[in-house]
Amino acid sequence: MRDKYGRNIEYLRISLTDRCNLRCKYCMPEEGIHDKKSHNEIMTLEEIYEVVKISTELGVWKVRLTGGEPLTRLGVTGLIEKIAKLDKIKDVSMTTNAVLLKKYAKELKEAGLKRVNISLDTLKEEKYNEITRLGSLRDVLEGLEEAKKVGLLPIKINTVLINGFNDDEIEEFVELTRNEDIEVRFIELMPIGQTADWAKEHFIPNTVVLEKIKELEPVEIWDKSSPARYYMLPGGKGKVGLINPISHQFCGNCNRLRLTADGRIKPCLHSDEEINVLKTMREGGDVREVLINSILSKPMRHHLNEGETIRRNMVRIGG
Numbered sequence: 001m002r003d004k005y006g007r008n009i010e011y012l013r014i015s016l017t018d019r020c021n022l023r024c025k026y027c028m029p030e031e032g033i034h035d036k037k038s039h040n041e042i043m044t045l046e047e048i049y050e051v052v053k054i055s056t057e058l059g060v061w062k063v064r065l066t067g068g069e070p071l072t073r074l075g076v077t078g079l080i081e082k083i084a085k086l087d088k089i090k091d092v093s094m095t096t097n098a099v100l101l102k103k104y105a106k107e108l109k110e111a112g113l114k115r116v117n118i119s120l121d122t123l124k125e126e127k128y129n130e131i132t133r134l135g136s137l138r139d140v141l142e143g144l145e146e147a148k149k150v151g152l153l154p155i156k157i158n159t160v161l162i163n164g165f166n167d168d169e170i171e172e173f174v175e176l177t178r179n180e181d182i183e184v185r186f187i188e189l190m191p192i193g194q195t196a197d198w199a200k201e202h203f204i205p206n207t208v209v210l211e212k213i214k215e216l217e218p219v220e221i222w223d224k225s226s227p228a229r230y231y232m233l234p235g236g237k238g239k240v241g242l243i244n245p246i247s248h249q250f251c252g253n254c255n256r257l258r259l260t261a262d263g264r265i266k267p268c269l270h271s272d273e274e275i276n277v278l279k280t281m282r283e284g285g286d287v288r289e290v291l292i293n294s295i296l297s298k299p300m301r302h303h304l305n306e307g308e309t310i311r312r313n314m315v316r317i318g319g
């Protein structure tokens, strides 16, 4: 279905949980999120499935599961299996910190998951533990290897650029793309929720990647709705993506809706507008109509670059 500005909405990102097994400094305060949802405020897997099913009738064919950490949600494999079997669904993917991926990669693949985006901000064990406050790099690397082994491909690595923390590792990350068909995507820090001030302090524009690695050559990609601009090392096998969520250059091609774990549709990531689809569903209302209205209420663009910040933490939106 098309929104008011003619954009074809075909992609649903679903946050399965607002809980996480890590505490990344730019995403969550150390003590965890303050307004954690109680069990019955969170959508059941059946309710999520129902929303996906109805959204496919409106043109959604692509689903990404995220969170919080999606692999901490019990029953995730069963949900993927059901979603992947829906007639119109062509692509089910996941964004994960990969801490539990070694354990689940095989069953996820068998359930119908196509590919994973793995969040990884440093290749150094100590720094990994510092930024995530809880995690071990070894778990992530083992998860990544397992994902490759079972064919959750192509692998994309999401690296949030953090001034004074990982700008000295840009070269190493880019090197990963030289001999392997991996996509490394550098994402600019967004000032979101309780960690907005931290993010503002540690922001660096991702043009620093091009300044540091002069060899990178721009490449055209067919997917205009992708928020990344792509580059490659000459003769390299993989790609380097630069994602700049603050400048609104990809709002014009935005094809997505987001569903939060507590059942709110967010027509735009960078706006506080939310539509409570879970309430409608639990009251026996018309979910299809809520989805149609959500699509029609997508704003033309966000205003984050004009100093606006949003209230919900990333962990509760689903990045």
Ligand code: SAM
Pocket (backbone or CB within 6 Å): 020, 026, 027, 066, 067, 068, 069, 070, 095, 096, 097, 117, 118, 119, 158, 160, 187, 188, 189, 190, 191, 192, 199, 314, 315, 318, 319
């Ligand atoms: N836990 C999973 C993970 O880390 O991949 C999925 C959820 S996480 C919120 C999704 C993505 O959002 C991660 O790649 C993370 O780095 C990114 N993210 C979180 N907070 C961010 C922020 N303030 N600015 C930019 N990216 C952020």
Ligand code: SF4
Pocket (backbone or CB within 6 Å): 020, 021, 022, 023, 024, 027, 028, 067, 068, 069, 097, 119, 314, 315
């Ligand atoms: Fe958890 Fe992902 Fe947020 Fe890190 S970025 S705290 S892994 S939800």
